[in-house]
Amino acid sequence: MRNVVVTGLGAVSPIGIGVGAFWESLCAGRSGIAPITRFDASPFRNNLAGEVTDFDASGLGTDLDDISRCHQYAFASLLEAISDAGLPDAGLRAAGICAGTNFGSLEWGQQHLAQLFIDEPVAPRCWEQLRLGSGIEFFAGRLGLGGPRTLVSLSCASGVAAIGHAADAIRWGRADAMLAVGHDELSIFCYSGLSALRAITPDIIRPFDINRRGTLFAEGAGALVLESEAGARARGADIYARVRGHAMNNDAFHMTAPDKTGKGIVAVMRAALDDAQINPEQIEHINAHGTGTQFNDKIETASIKAVFGEHAARMPVVSMKSMMGHTMGASGTLESIGAILTMRNGTIPPTINLEEPDPECDLDYVPAQARQQQVKTGLCNSYGCGGTNAAIVFERP
Amino acid sequence: MPRPVAIRAVAPITPIGCGAESFADALREQRCGIDEVVGFDVTDLAVQVAGEVQDFDLDDYLESVKSYVDRSSAFALAAAAMALGDAQWEPTAEQPVGLALGTEWGCLDSMALFAEKITTSNPKFAQPLLFTQGYVNAPNSLVSIEFGLRGFNTCISCGRTSGAAAIACAFDQVRHGRADRLLAGGVDVLSRVLCSSLDGKTFGPLGEAAAMLAIEPANGDAHLLILGAGQAAGAGNGRRAFEAALADAGIDADSLDAIVLSGDPAAIGLLSVERPLVENAQPALVSWLSTSVGDTMGASGAVAACAAALMLRFGIMPDARHIAVVSADLKESCVVLIIGKAD
Numbered sequence: 165m166r167n168v169v170v171t172g173l174g175a176v177s178p179i180g181i182g183v184g185a186f187w188e189s190l191c192a193g194r195s196g197i198a199p200i201t202r203f204d205a206s207p208f209r210n211n212l213a214g215e216v217t218d219f220d221a222s223g224l225g226t227d228l229d230d231i232s233r234c235h236q237y238a239f240a241s242l243l244e245a246i247s248d249a250g251l252p253d254a255g256l257r258a259a260g261i262c263a264g265t266n267f268g269s270l271e272w273g274q275q276h277l278a279q280l281f282i283d284e285p286v287a288p289r290c291w292e293q294l295r296l297g298s299g300i301e302f303f304a305g306r307l308g309l310g311g312p313r314t315l316v317s318l319s320c321a322s323g324v325a326a327i328g329h330a331a332d333a334i335r336w337g338r339a340d341a342m343l344a345v346g347h348d349e350l351s352i353f354c355y356s357g358l359s360a361l362r363a364i365t366p367d368i369i370r371p372f373d374i375n376r377r378g379t380l381f382a383e384g385a386g387a388l389v390l391e392s393e394a395g396a397r398a399r400g401a402d403i404y405a406r407v408r409g410h411a412m413n414n415d416a417f418h419m420t421a422p423d424k425t426g427k428g429i430v431a432v433m434r435a436a437l438d439d440a441q442i443n444p445e446q447i448e449h450i451n452a453h454g455t456g457t458q459f460n461d462k463i464e465t466a467s468i469k470a471v472f473g474e475h476a477a478r479m480p481v482v483s484m485k486s487m488m489g490h491t492m493g494a495s496g497t498l499e500s501i502g503a504i505l506t507m508r509n510g511t512i513p514p515t516i517n518l519e520e521p522d523p524e525c526d527l528d529y530v531p532a533q534a535r536q537q538q539v540k541t542g543l544c545n546s547y548g549c550g551g552t553n554a555a556i557v558f559e560r561p
Numbered sequence: 562m563p564r565p566v567a568i569r570a571v572a573p574i575t576p577i578g579c580g581a582e583s584f585a586d587a588l589r590e591q592r593c594g595i596d597e598v599v600g601f602d603v604t605d606l607a608v609q610v611a612g613e614v615q616d617f618d619l620d621d622y623l624e625s626v627k628s629y630v631d632r633s634s635a636f637a638l639a640a641a642a643m644a645l646g647d648a649q650w651e652p653t654a655e656q657p658v659g660l661a662l663g664t665e666w667g668c669l670d671s672m673a674l675f676a677e678k679i680t681t682s683n684p685k686f687a688q689p690l691l692f693t694q695g696y697v698n699a700p701n702s703l704v705s706i707e708f709g710l711r712g713f714n715t716c717i718s719c720g721r722t723s724g725a726a727a728i729a730c731a732f733d734q735v736r737h738g739r740a741d742r743l744l745a746g747g748v749d750v751l752s753r754v755l756c757s758s759l760d761g762k763t764f765g766p767l768g769e770a771a772a773m774l775a776i777e778p779a780n781g782d783a784h785l786l787i788l789g790a791g792q793a794a795g796a797g798n799g800r801r802a803f804e805a806a807l808a809d810a811g812i813d814a815d816s817l818d819a820i821v822l823s824g825d826p827a828a829i830g831l832l833s834v835e836r837p838l839v840e841n842a843q844p845a846l847v848s849w850l851s852t853s854v855g856d857t858m859g860a861s862g863a864v865a866a867c868a869a870a871l872m873l874r875f876g877i878m879p880d881a882r883h884i885a886v887v888s889a890d891l892k893e894s895c896v897v898l899i900i901g902k903a904d
Contacts (some may be wrong), residue, residue, distance in 0.1 A: 165737070192823055207684055208684075220610055272665075277673045277677070279678050281680060282678045296665075300719060310796070311794065314717055314730075315717065316715055316718075318714070334734055357689070357693075357695075360687040360688065361692065372612025412714055416711045419703070427711075428711065482630060548698075550698055
């Protein structure tokens with residue numbers, strides 16, 4: 165079994181395009197939430213979301229015109245991560261990819277599905293991009309990847325699951341290098357559905373605040389280059405973090421309602437710690453799922469206490485969604501990038517909009533302002549519709 | 562230390578038979594399940610035949626009646642019920658069962674119904690039930706909820722290789738000790754939406770299926786094993802995946818008695834042209850599965866894995882000990898599984 169390390173990062177997010185801008189916004193506590201421009205959001209209870217703005221794919225090739233917006237985000241983030249890693253051509257040709265997405269290319273996909281009922285012809289690419297696997301086919305073809313090619317869709321736990329699957333491929337000798345990317349785009353399809361589930365707040369997103377009323381959705385992509393530690397060290401790569409372990413499971417409770425006992429998320433955090441072969445006390449930082457819904461934040465807090473005991477009160481627990489919104493399938497990779505940079509830079513980004521603490525959410529959420537603090541080991545949580553749970557442990561090398 | 566992985570149960574829902582015995586009988590007779598589509602209107606489509614699972618009724622498999630589930634989820638529920646029953650597994654906290662399921666199209670019909678509602682009426686009144694039933698991982702979640710599967714859980718979508726990739730993933734999880742009991746397989750179903758969108762664009766008739774294996778660490782009474790897996794993309798993907806799987810299984814190509822081809826018919830054709838996939842190997846080439854059940858898309862690799870396991874279990878291919886399952890996608894991706902009899 166081989167150690168797995170992270171050697172490259174890439175980000176396209178509502179709070180910045182490129183890892184530098186993304187990290188700067190996280191540390192500044194800058195919000196990427198603004199009125200929706202992509203579709204008419206007037207029928208819904210809130211017209212706010214985290215859109216990616218100022219993204220320009222024109223320099224990446226004309227073939228990007230035929231791939232969806234979220235696939236463009238993903239491809240741009242992959243290019244940044246590969247460049248950041250300095251992965252040589254031979255390494256790239258042997259590398260595999262694991263993508264994670266919740267909805268995929270539903271802006272175009274919805275157009276294709278709608279034209280079946282209203283008889284308005286749409287471009288063939290709308291159908292082609294609706295198929296989830298279309299993204300990894302494009303990425304692998306364009307980048308010349310010859311290794312294992314997989315996409316995982318576990319609703320909003322997809323991003324962390326994608327990193328986990330990619331790490332497994334290296335750990336168990338199926339590849340020497342893997343690209344992991346999470347991506348999703350805002351569309352009226354997903355927004356109307358998520359609105360119908362009453363997941364969207366009529367207010368702003370306020371994770372762990374007593375007045376929180378729901379989440380706000382967003383879009384983007386986050387990419388990581390993973391390599392075997394031996395291979396990365398042999399080529400002198402700059403190592404951001406070691407992937408110590410991960411886990412994914414299901415609540416087996418309800419399609420939309422959370423299990424208030426938190427059994428599933430307690431189990432997934434414990435399984436990730438077991439996989440990492442570390443004690444709970446060794447975790448120094450948690451990047452929470454932290455959606456800002458009444459149930460999630462309370463259940464997640466109680467679950468962290470159940471797993472970590474008294475140590476829970478000593479750990480900073482951050483919701484990066486407070487700044488960029490819930491980027492769905494991208495959230496796990498973008499937030500993992502945030503957690504990795506937290507360990508690398510010794511700066512813990514804040515949870516913004518946390519103004520009035522909830523007595524049932526009584527951990528250290530690093531409210532309002534970033535904090536200078538060295539942390540060596542961090543845990544990222546992601547949960548999704550249908551009871552999907554994923555957790556991953558990173559360690560500064 | 563990697564553990565040997567046993568196949569405890571085989572659960573196919575296919576156009577030529579549902580359940581291990583029924584499917585095995587159909588394989589023995591090389592029965593064809595391609596026929597005129599009766600499940601939905603195809604009169605305006607160029608292709609009017611497919612491999613449908615006719616007379617399927619979820620109530621035959623579950624103890625409770627469901628108000629609405631996508632056909633894809635219904636197939637997954639039925640296959641999981643059979644697999645759990647045949648494996649005699651009762652999921653508990655001490656012995657959890659997990660699930661790795663592959664699908665190319667997910668719950669397309671529910672997605673389309675939801676799209677229709679928000680297109681033709683106020684999206685503010687979108688139906689949450691249809692929305693959640695349209696999630697790609699809805700079959701995973703519904704199966705987990707129905708049977709209390711709280712173990713490892715993943716949903717894989719990588720074209721025609723989805724089902725085989727899910728089995729390969731589950732194989733690794735069990736082999737390396739992260740999970741002890743997993744259901745693994747694939748599902749994809751036919752619908753008016755799918756067939757009209759793909760009309761005239763496929764290389765053979767489509768089909769629908771769900772197929773699951775129940776796998777666990779091998780003990781003394783194991784009869785069937787997954788010995789290895791390989792996956793590759795890009796140029797020469799078939800050969801590289803094949804070689805990786807053989808190396809993983811620790812056997813030579815000479816030890817193979819058969820290769821079961823599955824996936825995109827055009828990709829199967831390309832692989833056949835590439836033959837011998839491994840020099841000097843002369844195993845029997847089973848390429849008739851897709852003409853028998855149709856191109857079952859993301860389920861195809863799992864259907865082929867079930868077929869290979871049953872060929873060994875029921876002696877359909879006498880004296881055979883090792884069968885390779887090749888799952889190929891036209892987009893230059895291939896997954897290979899090696900299934901064998903225990904010594």
